[in-house]
Amino acid sequence: MNWYTLTVEEIFDELDGGPDGLDPETAEKRRERVGPNEITGDSGRSPLRIFLAQFERALIWVLLVAAVLSFAIGHVVDAVLIGIILLLNGVFGFVQEYRAEQSLEALRDMASPTVTVRRDGTELEVDATDLVPGDIVLLGQGDVVPADGRLVASENLEVDEAPLTGESVPVEKTTGTVEAETPLAERKNAVYKGTNVTRGRGVAVVVETGMDTEMGEIATALIGAEDPRTPLQRDLDRLGRRLGIGVVALSALIVPLLLIGGKGVVQAGLTAVSLAVAAVPEGLPAVVTLTLALGVRRMADENALVRTLPAVEALGAVDVVCTDKTGTLTEGEMRVQTAWVSDTAVDVGSDDGIGADGDVTDRLDQLFEIGAVCNDATAEEGDPTERALVAAAADHGIDVEARRESRSRRDEVPFSSERKRMATIHDDVVYVKGAPAVVLERSSRVLGPDGPVDLDEKARADIEAQVESFAEDALRVLGFAYKDRSDDGGPEENLVFVGLQGLLDPPRPEVRDAIADTHRAGIEVKMITGDNAATARAIAADIGIESAVLTGQEVEELDDETLRERVEEVDVYARAEPTHKVRILRALQANGAAVAMTGDGVNDAPALKNADVGIAMGIRGTDVAKQASDIVLLDDNYTSIRTAIQRGRTIFDNIWKFVAYLLSANAAEVAIVFLASLFGYLILPAVQLLWINLLTDGLPALALGTDPGGDVMQREPREQATGIIDRDMLGFVGGAGLIATVLLLGLMFYTLDGAASVTPYAMTMVFTGLVVFEFVKLYVVRWTRETPVLTNPWLGVAVAASLLLQLAVLYTPLNEYFGTVPLDIADWGVLGAVLLLGTPALLLVGWLIRRHAAGERAATSPRRASDSPDAKVD
Template sequence: MLISEHWHARTIKEVEEHLHTSLTKGLTRKEAADRLEEKGANSMPAPERDGLFMKLLNQFKSPITFVLVLAVIATSSLAHYTDALVISAALLLNIVMGLVQEGRASKAFEALKKGEAQYAVVFRGGEPLKISANELVVGDVVVLSAGNAIPADMRLIEVHGLTINESALSGEWLAVEKNTEKAGEESPLVERSGMAYAGTLVASGAGRGVVVAIGGDTEIGRIAVELGKKDESVTPLMKDIRQVAKLILIAVAFIMVGIFALGTARGLPFDETLFTAIALAVASVPEGLPAAVTVVLALGMERILKSGGLVRNLLAAETLGTTSIILTDKTGTLTEGRMTLESYVSLNEVHDNADKGEARTLLTAAVLASNAYVEERPEAEGDEKLVVHGRPIEQAIVLAGLKTGISQQACLSAYPRLDELHFDSARRFGGMLVQNEKNPVAYITGAPEFLLGSMSLVVGANGDAETLTDSMRTHFLRSLETAARDGKRVIGVARVEKDLKAFPPEKELLGYLGAGALVGFLIFSDVIREEAKSAIKDMQDAGARVLMLTGDNPETALAIAKIVGIAEEGERAYTGAELSVLTDAELLEVLTTHTVFSRVAPAEKLRIANVLRDAGEVVAMTGDGVNDAPALRAAAIGVAVGSGTDVAKEASDLVLLDNGFSVITSAIREGRRLRENFKKIFAYMLSTNFSEVILIGFALVVGLPLPILPTQVLWSNLIEGGFMNFAFAFEPLYPSAMKRSPKDPEIARVLSPKLIKLIVLVGSVTATILIGIYLFLLSLELPLDEIQTLMFVAVSVNCIFMAFSMKSLGTPLWRLPLFSNRFLLVSLIGSVAFLFGALYIPFLQVLVHVTEPSMLQLAILFGFGLINLATIEIAKWIFFIREPKESRILTA
């Protein structure tokens, strides 16, 4: 095992020798310059990305684009330049929409760079020097102080009450106390007290560290490498679109072979055969699908934004609707991520405020013991005028004091500080020595069980010390046990009155503390978000399981999980260490039967997301730290809270702008709405295309002229059908859709077997009516261009009216409110207007190859459109609506 793999497990001396540096003087300027030239700057590795050319090239892999390209080439070769121009316009539209959808616009690398520290103070040749963080090299000795962002991974060599907030990496938001001791080689990150990691923040105290890793070799750098890999994942909607495109390409191939075989057998001219093939190919392709998908997704994103969520990836909006498992962090998602002083345990009772008596004495003592400080910001407004800095528990104490009228500034004015004892995890207590009216008094905060076991005196109701009896200890212990069971955090408060102007040496501290008196205990909680419980219930009702993955301890995690409804009574919490020894199969079994996982390291989160994904689950993961970024990227849907790190936000698909957990529920609801509306779009477009293929195919088989030209098919599909397509984006969500499991085939797949049946049914009914109209027109012996014009009108009218039948796939049209989607009526007007424009505006007549029909002819064809609509509704009733509600494609 190389030393560079376990810096946390090496002594300071070993690190100094291995890195060829001086812990007192640092590197010389020449040594630093040589190392910078050899190893490069302290910056993150760049991610893999496709350039614009590759993205453009990828668009031609689409079968829809491929068919249209062939159509353009074929029509151009036949000198049908107008047709080629119209098809080219459709091709360009598909390419542009494809580019909009292309991949994930990953900016995680920029966020990582933005999150890096900008400057650092180092020792070069024994002299302090302020340099850019990018110029740090391995072996540099860096000075750390409160508020500093850690610029590189370091082995600590000197600490003075140093605490570091490592929530960005570990997920645990309480600041970690640091020392210079080595840890075990297999120690998890949260237990490496002798290390400071890039991307974390000094909460309090000061110290020095020697740089052991920079750039991509740091903990955060490894995450950058993972984020930089190209995302090859495929969303459910992409799978469905690819399936449709593949089927269309196969169908077009068979059609082309069949047409040329039939043309050869009949001795038809090549150009006539090719033009017929083009017409059938164009009729087979849902040209408006890419545009419809992009517009509908964009509108869905806009609706999610209004509910407080920013969707960064178009396709993610739809994928939300199929979410089957949500992996949620505790801090910042289920809770607000801030410590609140909840109650006060004194000798005689438990208080919920510190307005008077023993509780006020207890809070005053805690304020005097606190090392947190208040910063005034005159330019700010409201609560932001006063900002408290320090350890989260001490921040909560000072804030509680401010709210109760116990100002830290006033306390320190009355009782000046004489000395400070930094909290130490080995010693288990710390405090402040202040001067009161007569003698110095030390106010101590520390581990509750330790203080309770170390003291023989307690502060009574009158403020004087008295003997701490067994019954008093029992009273305190019961409160501590209740707090632990409920997932609360507790600290003890004590005072020591001795005529000393400074704290005694370390070896005498226990004896010094033993002469003091216990004042009481403070109970803290991380505030649970008000909406968390109801939001989780809504997700569970929608068939999504919610699992908690946190860096916190098992007791606290389980208590919070029970409160919000994730875990049930009797359930246990698994730790990351327990999960790490399981095989993937064993891990999947545990994930299936349990819901709470604590002390979970970043690598374990990523593994869990991958195991669930490989098991066929559609995974959404919430998080806010750098540690969450790889799993956010691996999950089908990454959800970052707005107060989280930029890294988490940029690796995610959905950002909760106001941190409200209910936004996830709203987003899932919108995802379901998008999926249901995509079903309508697929059913509408494919049934329209299917009817056109049957119509043209029939004419070809029986040897009749083309009933409709390629440009007319394009106009009908893109213009008339396009208006109606986009209106589906505004269809409301029916309540039953949020009560069905995401694994229900009708939810999990946009193109479900029942929907395919409906497409074939509707397409066949429409084609039968169109063929009847065509044969009738031929019997009138009208000119071919007039027949093709009237068939163009018939196909367009059917496109317009058929949209109303697709408004609900499981409910009769006459039972639906007419104005539930006013945009459908607006689209009706727009479609009819463009149809009349094509028929009566001269340059459009030339473009679409139509003649001017009479108003009587139009009225008759619109009548046939209504007959077709009624026929489709009857067919829907016979084949689908009579089924039980729970098994229908969609119910109102």
């Protein structure tokens, strides 16, 4: 029901209540019927749920099947090794995500614990959860509104609704009715659960409680929302399914062929298991998880707390960032931006006029004194606008407390929405501040360079023009005046008009550069705010977002198809409500965009939950927003988003390198085992293949995850449809796999020297040759992605350690378990010759891929063909 459209009497009739409130018995019965006044829902992921989530990928299930098959045919060591890999992968992922979840555990109930309520004509304190529709609640400065209510009485009441609407300025509240189509941010006769009273007093009749409140509706939307799969999760699932199908197809082909060729069932089974082990990159899930975990640790040091590991890579893949304004792009606090005194406007943030000698400084001193003394706030507490006036006076060099003591207050006429001004009466003077038109109307003189002069029509027109100019810059403008008490007339008549102060919630100083960087990276930035269109347009232009403005009401009037067209053109949205933000998000996603949503308020939570990556503010952010997000910025700084995007892109680059590295190794292993089996040789048994995968997929692959980023922020975002296994990777996997297969099959036949069955010597040569070939390929795959050779000392350490482990299975008693024999110097010479033949061919494959990748990066993304990022930055 649109309660805000009804009169107070109609609401009392609807709720069977009255101005004296409900009687206790009625209230208790009603509470039993409607339930407690609290927000319920998902309290977070349980430890068991987090742990089981680590095993939901298709690739993990393929590995589980390989482990079961290995155990079934008696290869217990192989099965145990696969099991250990899977367990470690689960533990690594669990530890990281559980830590993030624990760090965000906080009370999400934003209502005050107790509230003053009138029941049966008596005022008493009750628990906020006991409120029911029909209760009469009393509100005062500093209170948190405990439920949605319709105002019965209001005395200078202002409410900060930023957590719900995104509106940066407290809203004045009245008791009249408003139209049905009035947006939430403009319903001045209603108060909402979870918002804060910043000024005045009010009485409200409760109309909705618990999950029926505006905040409750948001919580309901969150409960029903599912976390979208990240590009990396989708790619790994797709890879797992394809590998599973490939293993089954290869086994179905090779087993009959071997049986027809006269091989026994055991030999055919061993070959099938070897193919399965060769096809599956056992280390891939663990290496991906550990690489993401390393990224999480670095991002935490850079003030970004990651709640789910895949979100790291997903952030690097986004091509649109939808961001709230208040507290995210702006500082979240009102500031005096500009002051004006008789023909002179000065930027409060600069040295022009402020602190200078002469009459301008004297008049500015008078202006700022009025703002500080005709004021009930301190620098830390009170109405945000009044706090800003105190801060401006202090920045001007005024000792606010000393001035207030010297101008002791004898009386005051408080501000009200009807009067639109405040006056304080002192021993010899009256100070007035308020809406410029109201103050100007009561002024007969203006303070000029040589003192007060008559306020003629030209002077009035000049002041009105200045007010209009400030308003065009989206500034909230206040007028200031004084009067000697000895002058004729009442305390607010025949005033001397001193000047104006223009206030704004200013952009963070570093935001413009951060947005320019994201634009250069091919990422669109869309600002979605609850503020009015003029403020939104001015702030957007100031931070480098040039765009038409679309209001929430206009979004509501568009059908889905038209909205999909408009979101490609519009980057600034004003007066947006939660439903509008989700519609904008879904329209962008329907157009193929990967969207990151940043925000801090309750109103941001549904969009954070449904976005590809939800980014909440850690300081100003509500607990609801944090619980709905994937990443929490610990410093609320937009530059941390830019850094996080760079980190995500770097991580994707590193994942690309070791996925290409691992898959090319597995492609070579499958091809060697398959082709050798056609000649009747089981050249690489499962235990050796597992060792190769552990050795090459372990430390060296993990070291790739520590590679520093290159020019990742100079590239367009990758296309989602392409996935991590793109054309370049397929080219590298195919080319490197083919080179390894040809060289090592040649080595096999050379070392077999016509033998009818595989000898331990031939097996050892092929086994060791594949290992050392992989170490050479490590450096080639890095060169392919334009990573400087000497920037990762950990890679050299990893290769050295892996080589020592390989030597251990050749020259220690471990060779008994691996079926290997020691090699002499001549054998190593043969292996060196193989590497000399293969390395130039590998470099040729890498060079071709580098050329293709450079051409791809030079092309503009289809989504941005008509929207150059450079144009936006300028």
